[in-house]
Amino acid sequence: MLRSLAVISNTAFSWNIAQDLRSMWQYAFMQHAFEAGTIVAIVAGVVGYFVVIRRLSFAAHALSHVGFAGAAGAALIGVNPIYGLLAFTSGGGLAMAALGRKAASRDVQIGTVLAFMLGLGVLFISLYKGYATEAYSLLFGEILGISSTDVYITLIAGILILIATLLLYRRLLFTSLDEDVAEARGISILGMSICFMLLIAVATSIAIQVVGVLLIFALMVTPAAAAQRISGRPLQGITISVIISLVVSWIGLFVSYYVAYPVSFFIVSAAFAVYLATRLIPQRAARS
Amino acid sequence: MNKLKMAWASGIIIVVALIVFAFFTSTHNNTPTVNPNGRLQIVAAENFWGSLASQIGGSQVQVKSIITDPNADPHEYESNTADARAIATANFVIINGAGYDSWANKLLSASPSSTRQVLDVASLLGKKNGDNPHFWYSPMYVNKVTYQILQDLIRLEPNNKSYFSGNYQKLMTSLKTYQNRIADIKRHFSGVKVAATEDIFYYLAQASGLNLVSPPAFTEAVAEGNDPPAGSVVTFEQQLESGQVKLLVYNTQTVTPLTSNMKDLALTNNIPIVGVSEIIEPPNTSFQNWMNGEIINIENALNMSVKRSP
Numbered sequence: 001m002l003r004s005l006a007v008i009s010n011t012a013f014s015w016n017i018a019q020d021l022r023s024m025w026q027y028a029f030m031q032h033a034f035e036a037g038t039i040v041a042i043v044a045g046v047v048g049y050f051v052v053i054r055r056l057s058f059a060a061h062a063l064s065h066v067g068f069a070g071a072a073g074a075a076l077i078g079v080n081p082i083y084g085l086l087a088f089t090s091g092g093g094l095a096m097a098a099l100g101r102k103a104a105s106r107d108v109q110i111g112t113v114l115a116f117m118l119g120l121g122v123l124f125i126s127l128y129k130g131y132a133t134e135a136y137s138l139l140f141g142e143i144l145g146i147s148s149t150d151v152y153i154t155l156i157a158g159i160l161i162l163i164a165t166l167l168l169y170r171r172l173l174f175t176s177l178d179e180d181v182a183e184a185r186g187i188s189i190l191g192m193s194i195c196f197m198l199l200i201a202v203a204t205s206i207a208i209q210v211v212g213v214l215l216i217f218a219l220m221v222t223p224a225a226a227a228q229r230i231s232g233r234p235l236q237g238i239t240i241s242v243i244i245s246l247v248v249s250w251i252g253l254f255v256s257y258y259v260a261y262p263v264s265f266f267i268v269s270a271a272f273a274v275y276l277a278t279r280l281i282p283q284r285a286a287r288s
Numbered sequence: 289m290n291k292l293k294m295a296w297a298s299g300i301i302i303v304v305a306l307i308v309f310a311f312f313t314s315t316h317n318n319t320p321t322v323n324p325n326g327r328l329q330i331v332a333a334e335n336f337w338g339s340l341a342s343q344i345g346g347s348q349v350q351v352k353s354i355i356t357d358p359n360a361d362p363h364e365y366e367s368n369t370a371d372a373r374a375i376a377t378a379n380f381v382i383i384n385g386a387g388y389d390s391w392a393n394k395l396l397s398a399s400p401s402s403t404r405q406v407l408d409v410a411s412l413l414g415k416k417n418g419d420n421p422h423f424w425y426s427p428m429y430v431n432k433v434t435y436q437i438l439q440d441l442i443r444l445e446p447n448n449k450s451y452f453s454g455n456y457q458k459l460m461t462s463l464k465t466y467q468n469r470i471a472d473i474k475r476h477f478s479g480v481k482v483a484a485t486e487d488i489f490y491y492l493a494q495a496s497g498l499n500l501v502s503p504p505a506f507t508e509a510v511a512e513g514n515d516p517p518a519g520s521v522v523t524f525e526q527q528l529e530s531g532q533v534k535l536l537v538y539n540t541q542t543v544t545p546l547t548s549n550m551k552d553l554a555l556t557n558n559i560p561i562v563g564v565s566e567i568i569e570p571p572n573t574s575f576q577n578w579m580n581g582e583i584i585n586i587e588n589a590l591n592m593s594v595k596r597s598p
Contacts, residue, residue, distance in 0.1 A: 029372045029398035126514050128418075144372040145394025260370035 013258045024257045032146040033253055033263070039151075039158040040207045041249040044219035045227075045242030046165055047203050049234070050196060052224040054176045058107060059096055059197065060220050062114040064204045064213040066092035069121030076128045085205040092117055093197030097190065143211045143253075143263050150210055157206040161199060168195055173234055214264050219245050222271040229278040244274050328444055331378040333389040335568045336424045337409065339575035341382060341437050343459045348448050349441070352378075355389070356571045367391050375399060379444055382437070385410030388421035405440050409433055422566070424575075426491035427467045434459060459576075466580040469587065470496045477590050481532050483524065483554075485547040486510045486539035488566060496586075498535075501527055510542055521546065528553045534593045535559065535586070541566045560589035 014020060024030040051060050067085045074084025095113045100106030165172070175182040175192040183189050200220075207216035227241035252267030259266075328349040332338030338353030345351065354371050375381055375392070376399035383392040385408040396406060410421065413429055423429040438456045442449045470492070478497035484490075487507040493500035503523045509516035527533045528550065536554040538547055540563040554561050562585045568578045 027373060027376050028400060029376055029395065030369070032398050122514065125512065126509065126517070142367055142391055142394040142398075144367050144369060145391060145398045147394075147397040147400075257369045260368040262366045262368055264366070 020254070020257075024254075028148075029144050029146070030253070030257065032148060032151050033143050034250070035151045036146045036154050036210050037143060037249040037253055038246065039154050040211050040216065041219055041245040042242055043158045043161050043203055044207070044216060045223055045245035046162060046238055047199060048220035048224035048245070049227065049238045049241045050165075050172055050176055051200065051220050052228055053234075053237075054196065056106070056196075056200070057221045057225075059093075059110050060200055060204065061217050062096070062110050062117075063089045063092055063197075063200055064208060064217050066114060066117040067205060067208050067213070069117045069124060070205075072121045072124035072128060076124045082205065082209060085208060086202065088117065089201035089205050090198055093201040094194060097193040097197040143215065146210055154206055154210050157202065161203050161206075164199060168192070168199075172196060212264060215267060218264075218268045218271055219249065222268075222275050223248065226271075226275040226278040229275075229281060244271070248274060328380060328441070329374075329378045330380045330382070331374045332381075333383040333392040334566075335571060336575050336578075337382045337384065337433065337437075339568060340430070340434050340459070341380075341441075343462075343574065344434070344437055344452055344455045345441055346451065346455050348445065348451065349380075354392070355567060357567065365389075365391055367395060371395065372398070376401070378404060380405045380407070380440060382407045383409065384421060384423065386415050386419050386421040386423075387417040405444055407433075407436060407440055412436055420487050420490050422488045422491060425488060425495075427463075427470055427495050429491070430463065430575075431460070434463070462574075462576050466576055466583050469580065469583045473497070473583070473587055473590065477594060480534050480590065480594050481527075482535040482537065483527055483533045483550075484537040484539075485550055486542050488539045488542075488564060489537045492583075501533065510539070510544060510547055513542070516546065524550060525553060528557055528559060531557060531559075533559055535589050536561045537586070538563055539566065540564065540569075558593075560592050562586050562589050 025034070048060075051057055067089050070084035070086070070088025071081040072084070073088065074081045092113055096106065096110050099113065100109035171182075171187050171192055172195075174185070175187055175189055179189055182192075203220075204216050211219075223244035224237075224241040226244055227237045230240050231237050248270035249267055251270045252263055255266045255270075256263040327347075328345060330338070330341050330345060330349050330351045332341055332351060332353045334355045335353035338351045342349065342351040352374050354374070355365055372395050375395045381392070381396065381404060383389050383396075383406070385393075388410075409423055409429075410416065410419070413423060413432065415421075415423070423433070434456070438452055441452045445452075474495070474497035479499050481501045482489075482493060482498045483502040484493070484500060484507055485502070487504070488511070489500060490507075503516075503520040506516040506520040506524050508514075509520070528536070533554075536550065536559050538551055538561060551561055562582070564582050568575060
């Protein structure tokens with residue numbers, strides 16, 4: 001009991017939320033966390049919607065861990081970890097898309113690619129003469145340790161990913177909802193699969209460095225899963241997914257300012273609470 | 289899906305993105321430096337450096353050490369806002385560096401400040417990422433860092449120069465106790481073969497003239513939470529079984545099934561075992577008392593298994 005009291009920080013919470021926000025934004029690190037958190041939440045909300053309807057949450061999880069091998073490899077040859085991350089997540093995404101063409105068989109291919117990549121990561125870490133915490137710290141990116149350069153990089157990457165999603169939107173949705181009909185209409189399932197995997201790969205690579213593996217994975221899957229239970233219509237679903245993702249990120253950051261536990265815990269818990277709440281809504285007949 | 293709705297949705301996204309942009313242009317207050325009671329605010333990433341700083345700073349400083357739990361693995365720390373805020377508002381931040389606390393580097397770069405003094409121990413010692421980061425186990429490095437802390441404090445508060453210098457002298461005298469004990473071990477047990485489960489013992493073995501024979505591939509892998517190569521495990525086991533090793537030092541904070549096996553093996557071969565920790569244990573004791581206790585244990589264990597050379 002005493003311990004839990006001691007952990008509550010001395011900064012006072014008032015019901016004047018605007019005042020509270022102003023006081024936390026005095027700190028550059030809180031500003032950066034809100035900025036980067038907002039961008040990542042929007043991107044994750046949009047991309048995550050397709051992750052969920054394409055049943056790719058395992059792939060999203062796998063890609064964020066494949067990034068670990070890439071970061072370790074980059075550390076080994078002494079280049080910026082982001083290149084390793086991008087190379088490995090893209091390579092892993094391509095392999096997963098190419099090996100598991102249809103959604104039904106994808107599960108196993110993702111598992112095998114993930115296992116191989118993790119093995120490579122362990123090898124790179126042991127070959128790397130340095131202190132491995134560096135590579136590990138990537139896995140747990142610091143949402144409170146974001147510099148203003150990081151925010152700009154995230155912003156540019158986020159805009160590019162949203163533009164790409166917008167351009168692919170119709171075909172992506174079509175192949176996600178009904179692979180066979182889409183194929184009959186002449187849309188390349190493999191092509192779309194590869195495009196989308198690359199999209200997740202880039203999104204996770206950028207977000208890992210900023211918010212860490214846990215948060216990007218949580219924001220990609222949970223809000224979209226909740227949104228899907230609220231609305232069966234794609235555009236509504238995407239909008240709701242973005243809103244949930246934004247709200248939980250902000251709530252998580254807000255609460256963590258007053259209660260000194262890791263931010264990711266609060267964000268993930270808020271997202272899970274929203275998801276549980278949507279489970280209470282009786283599931284309507286699926287519409288498309 | 290009509291195009292209108294799609295445009296509407298993308299509109300929302302762009303608007304939100306613009307709000308994000310608005311953040312950028314909003315007044316970027318420099319992080320406030322709060323000085324309750326006018327005392328210098330010092331943040332140390334780990335409590336061994338924090339303990340030294342608080343002894344030099346005395347009543348003129350307030351020290352917050354972030355990693356203080358001797359039962360947790362310091363390699364697996366996740367930051368919270370209280371720590372980030374402490375770093376943002378500190379006048380003086382001490383970090384170990386060399387990848388040991390890369391989270392602290394991130395927290396520093398997230399809260400840029402032109403007035404904050406930062407002491408990166410690794411760069412002071414000319415070490416880089418990849419070097420063994422357990423610098424506080426080398427008496428030579430500890431003295432160097434202690435002196436630098438004094439210099440930094442004087443730079444921050446020149447008015448208190450004589451006060452800080454007085455405290456520094458007292459601290460140096462107090463540090464002598466454990467450092468003399470290390471010299472004593474060197475005098476009597478130089479060249480004795482010892483083993484360690486983790487590379488935490490490297491600098492201390494060097495300072496005390498002990499011959500650390502355990503395979504580096506093993507100790508490094510344990511420090512990094514990795515699997516040691518099978519060959520290094522075999523070598524380690526042979527060293528313990530053949531009786532050539534007179535002491536096993538194990539890191540109480542990075543315990544794995546493999547290091548426990550080595551402990552058991554040492555036990556069955558009547559090799560004395562001494563545990564050392566990364567972080568001050570118990571947390572409310574001073575750096576030098578903690579070190580002294582560990583070194584007494586090492587000396588006692590050596591006395592048990594080796595004949596003292598005159």
